[in-house]
Amino acid sequence: MATVRLSFSPAPVHVRTARLVGVAVARRAGVAEELLDEVRLAIGEACTRAVTLHRQYGLTELVTVEMSDSDSYTVRVIDHAPIEASVGLTKLPPDELADESLTDDALTTGVGFALLAGFVDDLQVRPVDDGPGTEVRMVWPVTRR
């Protein structure tokens, strides 16, 4: 069950709010101080991805972030974009990163996924149970209860 649930309209300005809340709840949950930068970046990337997809598909539905601290600190970022959109999560090899043919959007998506995968040991991306959408689930250990 979520300890804190935050829903926001898919606007870039709200991603910072989600990061701030996500880190505040992580600190309160007992996530180690040295992991908080990674928590902040990963929640930001997952929310940026959700906002970008909603805007790409013209969706006005809210993006939801659920934070739970039962046995570990679990953050779920839920979007409502068509599932096929999330298949764009691929890590790019270095020689393609500055390739002229790579679009800015494709680059940002690839780099965003590389950051998520690099900073979150326990990461799952799966379809939501009801309707279109994807859930990005990230788990961090809790050291103090």
Added chain:
Amino acid sequence: MELSLADRTVAGHTVLEVGGEVDVYTAPRLRERLIELVDAGARDVVVDLERVEFLDSTGLGVLVGALKRLRTAHGTFGLVCAKEPLLKIFRITALDQVFPIFPTVEAATERDGSGPVS
């Protein structure tokens, strides 16, 4: 903290000092400023990230865009960054192999420092 941008000239290079948070909300302003600088004739550009508190994939995308733009214009592009959390972001994304990254503005603006963007 909000994004701050300030440019100055050091040893013939245009140095853009960036401060605060570069994310999906603020990155478009960084992109606009870099385009303005190149359009105004800057060809040897250094982006100083020392005062950056947060940088995400959108910000990285803007920096790659500037690198490509200067490569097309036969210019040079380098970054100044000595903060380990930011350097880790460049390593994880393999962008440390794409950008010339220097520890100080002085190192980045040495005449033979960054070299032409290949």
